[in-house]
Amino acid sequence: MEKLKSGAAKLGLQLGEKELALFQTYYEELTDWNQRMxxxxxxxxxxxxxxxxxxSLTVLSAWEPSVGNPKPEVIDIGxxxxxxxxxxxxxFPEIRLALMDSTNKKTTFLNHLKQKLKMDDIKVxxxxxxxxxxxxxxRERFDLVLTRALAPMATLVELTLPFCKIGGKVIAHKxxxxxxxxxxxxxxxxxxxxxxxxxxxVDLPEFPDHRYLVVVDKxxxxxxxxxxxxxxxxxxxxx
Numbered sequence: 001m002e003k004l005k006s007g008a009a010k011l012g013l014q015l016g017e018k019e020l021a022l023f024q025t026y027y028e029e030l031t032d033w034n035q036r037m038x039x040x041x042x043x044x045x046x047x048x049x050x051x052x053x054x055x056s057l058t059v060l061s062a063w064e065p066s067v068g069n070p071k072p073e074v075i076d077i078g079x080x081x082x083x084x085x086x087x088x089x090x091x092f093p094e095i096r097l098a099l100m101d102s103t104n105k106k107t108t109f110l111n112h113l114k115q116k117l118k119m120d121d122i123k124v125x126x127x128x129x130x131x132x133x134x135x136x137x138x139r140e141r142f143d144l145v146l147t148r149a150l151a152p153m154a155t156l157v158e159l160t161l162p163f164c165k166i167g168g169k170v171i172a173h174k175x176x177x178x179x180x181x182x183x184x185x186x187x188x189x190x191x192x193x194x195x196x197x198x199x200x201x202v203d204l205p206e207f208p209d210h211r212y213l214v215v216v217d218k219x220x221x222x223x224x225x226x227x228x229x230x231x232x233x234x235x236x237x238x239x
Contacts, residue, residue, distance in 0.1 A: 001027075004049040007206050008057055013091060022090045022117055023053055029113055030081055037105045039081040050206050055148075056084030057091065058202045059171055062213045063144060065092045071121075072143040075100060075163050077129055078150040082110055084173070085146060089119060098142070100125040100132060130230040133162035140165050140222065148173040153185035154237035157216060158227045161192040164218040170194065175211040182214065188238035193220035 001020045008015050015023075030052075031043050042051050065072055065088075075098040076085030082099060089097050099110050099122065107126040114122045125132060132138055145160045145168065153172065160170045174181070182199060189196055194216040202211040227233055 001049060003046050003206075004053050007050065007054040007204060010204055011057055011060060013057065013060070015091075019090055023049075023087070025116060026053075026082075026086060026090070026113065029109075029116055033109050033112075034081075037109070039106060039109060052081070052083045053087050054204075054206060055173065055202075055211070056087035058173075058204070058207075058211070058213065059084055059088060059146065060091075061202070062171055062198070062200050062215050063169060065095060069143055070094065071096055073141060074098070074144045074146065075138070075142045076146045077160055077163065078102075078147055079110070080106055080148075082113060084148060086110075086113065086117075086119075088146075089122065090117075093119070096121040098123045098125060098138070100127065100129070102126070102128045128230050129159040129163075130227045130233065133159070133227050138163055140218075143168045145170040146172075151234065152237070153178075153181050153214065154188040154239050155233045157185060157188045157192050157194060158233040158238060161189075161194050161216065161218060162222045162227055164194075166193075166218050166221065168218045169197070170216040170218070172214045172216075173211065174214050175207075175209050177210070178212060178214070184237075184239050189216055191223075191238050192226055193218055193222045195219045 005015050073096045077100050079099040079101050085099050107124050110124045142163050145164045197215040197217045200213040
């Protein structure tokens, strides 16, 4: 885990033996299960360290877990194989984490992984954001909502802001030329009760492909009609 350890140090994180051992177990379980089901196309040892684990930890350049709540509630929407949620939980075990994905085989893996890593305060949810966001235990509950590679921003904010409590944040991993995507999402951000805080470049040499963290603050309640029924945020985004 030298690539991860080195990259994390550039973020100001000193990973100890316990954390590195958990990441090693995570890698082994991920690649083992990936032989039987398609969890990720990235399987190389160094590639997983950088593109899954280190990429997940870059969230910490835009969010401080200890600010405002000693046990923040975090949800990772469309989590897939557990990133970025599980890497953050390894570094900060005090967070209360929900992992949500619509694919049953992926949530089966996540339930196995949380047992293998012996992690508490992790809830695995199988379902679509359009449906789960209307359930009272999850609506406007979370201090931090995370997502990677979920959807274009105008769609993404409809699928994420309903989970976020007022005063919380949505942080979305993005890469490439995203200026027009951000511009097109401004109406949706406003309608859903958000405010664009910043588009933060990920300034690490491990990521030469122009990665960003798009940070949206939740400043007002989301109207109960959102998110709309399954498929609508994709087909007819608020623009």
